[in-house]
Amino acid sequence: MTQAQIICGKTLAAVIDEEVKEAIASLHASFGKTPKLTVVVVGDDPASAIYVNNKVKRCRKVGIESEKLALDANIFQAELTQVIRDLSADPDTHGILLQLPLPNGMNAREILHEIAPEKDVDGFHPLNFGSFMAGSQDALAPCTPQGCLRLLKTVIDDFHGKDATVIGCSNIVGKPMAELLLQQGCSVTSVHHLSHDIEGKVRAADIIVAAAGSPHLVKADWVKPGAVVIDVGINRLRDLGDGKSGIVGDVDFEAVSKVASAITPVPGGVGPLTISYLLVNTVRAFAHQIGASKIEL
């Protein structure tokens, strides 16, 4: 029985933090300016509060100025739209992040479209999404898939011709992940809740990215020996079996780690990398806005 290499997201995130710090220092030396991210959060969803605080902390750590705009859950959509427009026009804000979900009754898509594309550090604006999905290397790309690819690159040198299966087809993870893997030269199979024989399609893969939102969906016998497994799932369970609550991924980690050659844990795998690429996108957006040439990030 072998044991898969654990791809540690925390360690890699620390490496990227240093890269981001260096880029910021270099830009500051040339332009005398510091990047600023503004995080807009509406209402008091407790999970959102944790996510936003984590993002603000990580910004501080690498030297990105950050501001949290906490808005009342009862704000009108028109008011929120105006806040986003003002930030889009504010030369001191380089990145805008609208924390989702929004309170019921608000049209997130409409409001996200108001974020100036060059400040859209989540990569959700259709102009960015379209450029990215068409293969542009300059577009602000969604954070989580960028993080997944970086994790994969720690264990895979050459992606050409590898078979990848992506479980889940969301606009935030599944679709852009498939695009990144195609760009690397993989064949990509996208599966979802309507798919037949998901197990077989996962079992055929050299690279598995699980983003289904279904706890422990991927079993050991779904995985080809030696495959690399990236687990994007963040599922909150009230009882992990030992009476304690906690977070589990979309992959049965314990069993799959005896079959795969490398695997990300949950937590501590993809999660930290998602924030890393929020920081990277913020610095990329900042560099573009201050007129710096392309940066190495």
Add this chain to the structure above:
Amino acid sequence: MTQAQIICGKTLAAVIDEEVKEAIASLHASFGKTPKLTVVVVGDDPASAIYVNNKVKRCRKVGIESEKLALDANIFQAELTQVIRDLSADPDTHGILLQLPLPNGMNAREILHEIAPEKDVDGFHPLNFGSFMAGSQDALAPCTPQGCLRLLKTVIDDFHGKDATVIGCSNIVGKPMAELLLQQGCSVTSVHHLSHDIEGKVRAADIIVAAAGSPHLVKADWVKPGAVVIDVGINRLRDLGDGKSGIVGDVDFEAVSKVASAITPVPGGVGPLTISYLLVNTVRAFAHQIGASKIEL
């Protein structure tokens, strides 16, 4: 030995022409206006000239006013850009089509971005491509994949859980085709020139869309008995084997039609449908610009 149903693009295109005519008549009755498509062609590429003439003819046939702007091959990019900007601002032009390829030295991507997204009847502008790839039903979508889906719908009632393999990952066909098939509920595998075991991935499919640009790539033993095969390839051969020149698809039609349950011919399959959806997109763009509510097309 069975014989596949031939999915006739010409017949279906005639049906869509009637639908387009009816939509135009209905919009004219309510708004007193007629849609207009302007086709911009630069230089004298003979293939482009044929394509453009076909498009103009089909417009005339359904009652779309059309204009061909033939520009000199030596025009400066800045001048061409200004032509596109003027058309984008012209209230009498509802659709703009820039015929590709452009002469060497011109940046097609930059110029395509100048087309007002609401007049971008090819669906190539990143704003449209992004909205489409994110699943929006309102975006102007690329024409060829829309045509392929319509052809598939003549022989498939329920796409849920079907396995589709798309050969080729271009922004114009492969990627948007994969997205449309995902939207229908298929599992989708995207393969390309770097893929390993393309045959096996094609053989696993219930639906095969070949858009590789490689004559007779798909052989009979690549195809699962009963699969549906859509051939997007348009390959010009100097000698078809009988000394005559002509056009062949990416599929070995004669052999595959003895295995598949349904198949499109080349020519006369996907080709006519691509122009059909150019007409459909023009009427959709027109309806949106004159303030008509959503039309049935």
